Amino acid sequence: MKKTIMITGFNILLAAGLVFLLFVYEGPKKSQPVSANGNVTASASTENAEDIVGKNCITCHGDQLQGGAGPALSKIGSKYNQSEIEHIIKNGKNGMPAGVISGDDVAVVAKWLSEKK
Template structure:
């Protein structure tokens, strides 16, 4: 009986580790893929990729708004430096640092052209 219980506990621990690896661990392959993708694309493609990976959850697939504001004409409201500042430091419900500063510069340049 005691051996069966230990085996069950061991199996549960292994299953928990497997679930973690399957759903949460991204590993070095994903990071390497992103670095390769960044080298061969234009700044517009990079910006769209960054936004697609980080911003559409709140701002919508077409930046039409959702939990976050509509960004389709954000360039007519804010300058590139203001947009970059909002990305880096947050504003209202938007948290600071959603994307790293070097990517914030690329995205802010792209968004500032949306007028």
């Protein structure tokens, strides 16, 4: 009887640990290398930038950055450089609200968009 209770308790703890790992734990955050001037270096992940834009920007700028409620971004790098794009993301411009993207993601997205020419 005592052995059955111990095994059942162990199984419950094991199941709770698996639920935690599957649904709660996100693992370590990926960090982006930053240069001395604060810009993300060339090894910043393009896939990461695309994911960030996909989660935050396509509603207004379109799934192919073709524009919609907001302007097209498919060639925005020919109009603005990385620091100007960062400024727009942080502070907003015209109808775009400030802070749609925050933290290190701003530099990653701004670098990626600045390369779209």
